Amino acid sequence: MTTTTDPTARQRLLDLHRAGALAANYPAVRRLLAEVDAEDLARCGQLLARLDPADVLVAHPEQPVLTVAITGHGTVEPLVPPLTAELARHGLLLRPHVADFDSYVFDLSDPDSALYRAEPDIVLCLLDPRVVFDEVPTPWGPDDVERVFAEKLALIEGLLTRFTATTSATLVLNTVPLPRDRGAQLLDYRSRGRLGVVWREANARLLTLAQQRSNLVVIDLDPLIAEGPAAVDPRLSVYAGAHLSAELLTGYAREVGHLARQLTGRTKKVLALDLDGTLWGGILAEDGADGITVAGGYAGAAFAAFRELVKQIGSQGVLLAVVSKNDAEPVSAVLREHPDLGLTEDDFVRVVANWLPKSDNLRALADALNLGVDSFVFVDDSTFECGLVRHELPEVAVVQVGTDPATHLGALLRDGWFDTRALTATDRIRAATYRAELARRDLLDSFATLDDYLRQLDLEVRFAAATDAEVPRVSQMSLRTNQFNLTTQRWQENDVRAALADPARQVLTIRVRDRFGDSGIVGVVSYRRDGAVGHIDNFVLSCRVFSRGVEQACLSALLGHARESGVEAVQGVYRPTAKNHGVREFYPRHGFEPVDGPDPTYRHDLTRIAPPPDHVRLVLGDPVDPARAEGTPA
Amino acid sequence: MTADEFVDLVRDELGLDISAEHLDRGFDQVPGWNSINSLRLLALLERAVGKPLSVPDLLSAPTLGSVYALAAGG
Numbered sequence: 001m002t003t004t005t006d007p008t009a010r011q012r013l014l015d016l017h018r019a020g021a022l023a024a025n026y027p028a029v030r031r032l033l034a035e036v037d038a039e040d041l042a043r044c045g046q047l048l049a050r051l052d053p054a055d056v057l058v059a060h061p062e063q064p065v066l067t068v069a070i071t072g073h074g075t076v077e078p079l080v081p082p083l084t085a086e087l088a089r090h091g092l093l094l095r096p097h098v099a100d101f102d103s104y105v106f107d108l109s110d111p112d113s114a115l116y117r118a119e120p121d122i123v124l125c126l127l128d129p130r131v132v133f134d135e136v137p138t139p140w141g142p143d144d145v146e147r148v149f150a151e152k153l154a155l156i157e158g159l160l161t162r163f164t165a166t167t168s169a170t171l172v173l174n175t176v177p178l179p180r181d182r183g184a185q186l187l188d189y190r191s192r193g194r195l196g197v198v199w200r201e202a203n204a205r206l207l208t209l210a211q212q213r214s215n216l217v218v219i220d221l222d223p224l225i226a227e228g229p230a231a232v233d234p235r236l237s238v239y240a241g242a243h244l245s246a247e248l249l250t251g252y253a254r255e256v257g258h259l260a261r262q263l264t265g266r267t268k269k270v271l272a273l274d275l276d277g278t279l280w281g282g283i284l285a286e287d288g289a290d291g292i293t294v295a296g297g298y299a300g301a302a303f304a305a306f307r308e309l310v311k312q313i314g315s316q317g318v319l320l321a322v323v324s325k326n327d328a329e330p331v332s333a334v335l336r337e338h339p340d341l342g343l344t345e346d347d348f349v350r351v352v353a354n355w356l357p358k359s360d361n362l363r364a365l366a367d368a369l370n371l372g373v374d375s376f377v378f379v380d381d382s383t384f385e386c387g388l389v390r391h392e393l394p395e396v397a398v399v400q401v402g403t404d405p406a407t408h409l410g411a412l413l414r415d416g417w418f419d420t421r422a423l424t425a426t427d428r429i430r431a432a433t434y435r436a437e438l439a440r441r442d443l444l445d446s447f448a449t450l451d452d453y454l455r456q457l458d459l460e461v462r463f464a465a466a467t468d469a470e471v472p473r474v475s476q477m478s479l480r481t482n483q484f485n486l487t488t489q490r491w492q493e494n495d496v497r498a499a500l501a502d503p504a505r506q507v508l509t510i511r512v513r514d515r516f517g518d519s520g521i522v523g524v525v526s527y528r529r530d531g532a533v534g535h536i537d538n539f540v541l542s543c544r545v546f547s548r549g550v551e552q553a554c555l556s557a558l559l560g561h562a563r564e565s566g567v568e569a570v571q572g573v574y575r576p577t578a579k580n581h582g583v584r585e586f587y588p589r590h591g592f593e594p595v596d597g598p599d600p601t602y603r604h605d606l607t608r609i610a611p612p613p614d615h616v617r618l619v620l621g622d623p624v625d626p627a628r629a630e631g632t633p634a
Numbered sequence: 635m636t637a638d639e640f641v642d643l644v645r646d647e648l649g650l651d652i653s654a655e656h657l658d659r660g661f662d663q664v665p666g667w668n669s670i671n672s673l674r675l676l677a678l679l680e681r682a683v684g685k686p687l688s689v690p691d692l693l694s695a696p697t698l699g700s701v702y703a704l705a706a707g708g
Binding site for chain 2: 017043048050240
């Protein structure tokens with residue numbers, strides 16, 4: 001099943017061909033090919049294969065080009081058009097060297113052959129059933145096949161040694177299909193079965209060759225044939241000596257395209273996924289977390305299988321991300337809480353859920369990950385979103401999944417976007433590494449942004465002794481504040497008044513105002529002097545003014561005041577509660593050292609007192625004192 | 635199928651740069667021609683006319699014009 005086809009893409013390519021303008025417009029070809037389906041891709045390949053690569057390179061010297069030598073047992077020319085199209089899809093220009101009929105032994109064994117002289121990046125040696133059956137006598141039995149195939153394997157190993165000594169190119173072999181019309185010539189099941197055994201053993205040995213060699217890839221044709229195409233087209237085989245069908249070569253070319261991607265550093269690294277209609281059925285914003293189709297029923301099972309694939313891909317070093325048009329919180333809730341999803345926020349390097357254009361989100365994600373957008377694969381079921389991303393970010397590989405989730409899996413796997421030669425230990429932990437790095441960057445980013453924000457806030461902090469009029473508010477703050485409340489000492493109004501009346505104690509209020517307005521009292525500090533030591537009995541701050549430097553400014557002023565008054569050290573206590581773990585590090589972060597005490601207790605020796613943040617204008621003393629207010633710009 | 639449609643088929647599907655005047659010339663004067671193209675053209679013609687054609691007849695045809703005659707008249 002194909003995804004969407006733009007009916008005009010092939011037509012536009014055809015128009016360029018008719019106008020003789022394909023070479024001049026070669027950079028546009030990749031984008032056009034992204035929009036055509038498999039059948040049209042083959043037709044486009046016919047046209048592109050007529051181009052002289054030299055003409056393209058004259059017009060576009062920067063165009064990446066790959067020299068591929070094609071050799072084999074039979075006529076190999078039919079591979080050129082599909083391979084041209086597949087490489088063009090990936091932004092590569094094919095410079096083919098097409099060997100003569102049945103010349104692979106000579107091509108690969110003579111170091112001075114035309115094939116080696118072409119200085120190929122990749123050498124494709126097509127192995128077809130006739131490699132073996134051309135040398136099997138008539139009549140024949142399984143033993144004949146076993147003997148001939150073994151001879152061919154020995155030959156190939158010798159060629160491989162010569163190849164390795166001659167070139168740094170990558171050699172591509174393939175397993176050899178066993179056509180039914182060979183086995184069917186053996187009339188007894190036992191012989192037919194034995195043919196299957198010797199054939200598969202020989203193919204297994206071919207595959208084994210590549211396990212130990214870094215310059216050899218063996219493409220297994222069995223999975224391609226399992227998809228449906230006949231391995232051999234009898235007319236092409238008999239009349240043209242081309243012993244593998246055009247359909248099979250199309251699939252083979254696709255695999256070579258993936259190999260070309262990784263050899264040229266084009267392997268995709270990030271899988272960015274839509275949610276609604278892609279990872280689950282339904283629309284979260286409309287159907288709610290309970291209404292989306294996650295795992296139940298026919299469609300649910302299909303979505304579940306697709307998510308398992310996503311997880312499988314993610315486990316092999318590919319970074320997973322969500323790019324969804326949704327509100328962030330419901331998406332986060334589903335990922336966190338849905339019992340059947342099988343994917344959590346931890347599986348994704350980032351979950352982007354907002355209403356910005358997805359192309360913007362992909363670009364931002366690429367920046368954050370320090371990767372190019374060309375390392376992204378984007379999966380979505382929406383024609384609009386896929387079209388937008390194709391248009392805005394042509395380097396992104398767009399996989400449009402259809403309306404039937406049963407086909408999602410095949411659509412994503414159809415291209416080996418993430419194929420790689422070998423996985424390393426680093427690949428397996430890459431997602432975690434990237435997540436940690438993203439968190440660090442986020443922190444940095446938020447500080448940078450916050451700093452700019454704070455500077456233009458025109459923040460004024462007044463830190464002064466509480467007045468009688470302020471008693472209710474001071475009490476209220478001590479009762480209601482849970483997060484930034486270091487001892488969670490609760491004061492009724494009478495307790496506040498008693499404290500105000502105690503000459504050994506000071507109750508200080510924090511008022512904040514900025515260009516947007518006056519927040520009133522947002523904090524309370526209770527301080528007491530005991531001989532040479534000052535004690536901060538409590539420090540309370542409203543969550544409305546967190547992270548603005550208010551607490552640093554006040555603490556700095558308090559410590560400075562203590563030193564001036566002859567105190568040698570100031571101590572503070574943190575009494576943990578269920579809610580105040582956010583200020584667990586408040587004292588140590590501000591220059592206090594831990595000391596012994598019933599609760600975590602910290603001590604500042606007042607030798608080095610951090611100054612107030614420079615974006616804060618600190619006003620000390622009585623807020624109603626006109627003399628002090630005067631020096632304060634409005 | 636008209637002769638013009640036949641020429642368009644060869645131009646647009648095989649990508650060969652031919653015109654109507656190539657119909658009467660030998661294959662050695664058709665740029666880019668080879669036996670693989672013959673078989674590709676056969677498959678295209680069979681699809682266009684909706685019936686199987688004889689490969690030996692087609693391969694022994696001396697000109698593109700005679701291939702067209704096989705498909706159109708056969």
